[in-house]
Amino acid sequence: MLPEHHAFVMELADGKTVTALCRETNRRAEAFGACELAGQALARLHLAWKPAIAPVLVDHLAHDLEGMPGGLSSWQHDVLHRALNVVADSTTAVGLLYLDFKADNVLCAGNTLSFLDPPQARRIGMLRWDTATFGASLRWQLWKGAIRPRRRERSWCFQECLARFELGCRRQAPDLANQSPTEPILMRLLELQQVGQLLAYQTGKLRLTWRKRNPLAFNGGYARELATTVAWLPVLQLRKRWLFQRLAQELATATPANGRLTAHDQLLTNALIGNPALETAQESWQH
Numbered sequence: 001m002l003p004e005h006h007a008f009v010m011e012l013a014d015g016k017t018v019t020a021l022c023r024e025t026n027r028r029a030e031a032f033g034a035c036e037l038a039g040q041a042l043a044r045l046h047l048a049w050k051p052a053i054a055p056v057l058v059d060h061l062a063h064d065l066e067g068m069p070g071g072l073s074s075w076q077h078d079v080l081h082r083a084l085n086v087v088a089d090s091t092t093a094v095g096l097l098y099l100d101f102k103a104d105n106v107l108c109a110g111n112t113l114s115f116l117d118p119p120q121a122r123r124i125g126m127l128r129w130d131t132a133t134f135g136a137s138l139r140w141q142l143w144k145g146a147i148r149p150r151r152r153e154r155s156w157c158f159q160e161c162l163a164r165f166e167l168g169c170r171r172q173a174p175d176l177a178n179q180s181p182t183e184p185i186l187m188r189l190l191e192l193q194q195v196g197q198l199l200a201y202q203t204g205k206l207r208l209t210w211r212k213r214n215p216l217a218f219n220g221g222y223a224r225e226l227a228t229t230v231a232w233l234p235v236l237q238l239r240k241r242w243l244f245q246r247l248a249q250e251l252a253t254a255t256p257a258n259g260r261l262t263a264h265d266q267l268l269t270n271a272l273i274g275n276p277a278l279e280t281a282q283e284s285w286q287h
Contacts, residue, residue: 009070013116015109016090022157038134039168041113042101044129049129051095056087057126068176068196069203070237072228079248080255086254093127101130101160102137127176128183138162139191140239162191167273185254188247195240202229202236215264 016024018038059236062084066072072080100117107114142158169176206229 006170013107013114015107015112015114017138018103018106018108021108022138022141022161028157028160030108031157032160032164033111034106034113035164037100037105037108037111037169038106038171039165039170041115041168042098042130042134043172043176046093046095046097046130046176049096050062051093051127051176053091054094054286055081056090056092056186057094058088060125061193062152062243064196065189068240069199070240076244079244079251082251083185083247087182087189090180090182090186093129093185095124095281097127099132099133103134103141108132115266126186126190128186129190131166132187133194134165135162135187136167136191136194141149144247181254184250184276185247188243188250192240192243192247195243197239199233199240202233205229206233209282219247225242235256 016027018031018034021027021034062080065080066077097119098115099119101115105116107116138158138161142162143156205226
């Protein structure tokens with residue numbers, strides 16, 4: 001990068017992204033292998049950066065999730081605090097993060113992988129963030145396929161890619177893969193945190209547009225980007241709502257470490273299981 005000249009020096013990399021491979025029916029086997037290799041490569045990076053085992057950063061999660069754009073309903077607040085209480089006593093691997101390890105940033109050319117957008121700063125956090133980033137990028141394609149009928153036939157491909165990626169991570173670094181009963185809840189919280197970041201990013205772009213004397217207001221490319229932002233904001237809010245519903249379902253089947261539910265947890269569990277909205281959402285997702 002040459003900041004004084006406002007220019008970037010880039011290098012062309014061979015191959016196609018994992019997302020692009022999943023869309024090609026004749027190259028899906030290559031996509032499965034690439035996802036497993038990506039999981040192994042990410043685990044090797046984490047091991048090389050010498051992680052440590054530490055308690056889950058509950059305060060950090062609570063701060064980010066409670067400040068999500070659009071706010072949280074009272075029901076979402078209840079689900080969030082119960083989820084944080086469940087993972088509060090859990091431990092996870094903590095170390096340096098890749099940060100932007102998405103399916104669109106992994107190029108595959110034969111048996112060679114190229115990673116785009118490497119970390120520019122040293123940031124320490126829960127290593128499951130990187131795993132959740134890759135998984136969320138694939139689940140985002142899977143979720144878009146659920147609301148776009150022409151893409152529903154690709155759903156099984158993205159699901160298999162997710163399974164292969166997790167398999168690669170566990171095979172390469174089984175000690176870093178948290179296999180506790182609370183892992184699905186932690187991963188769901190991290191996905192919500194990432195949706196919150198996307199919402200904040202898109203909301204920030206809208207606020208820049210509303211500034212007086214915006215020099216980009218009449219730029220055609222900027223206008224198209226703005227239209228895309230306006231179109232996807234409701235979709236992100238819908239995804240946030242869906243993730244809370246999934247989190248509530250997982251909490252309904254989770255059991256504390258001591259094997260006993262408090263009276264409050266039992267009442268909340270019964271309410272979640274008997275919630276017709278959640279059952280309808282689950283049925284629509286499965287179909």
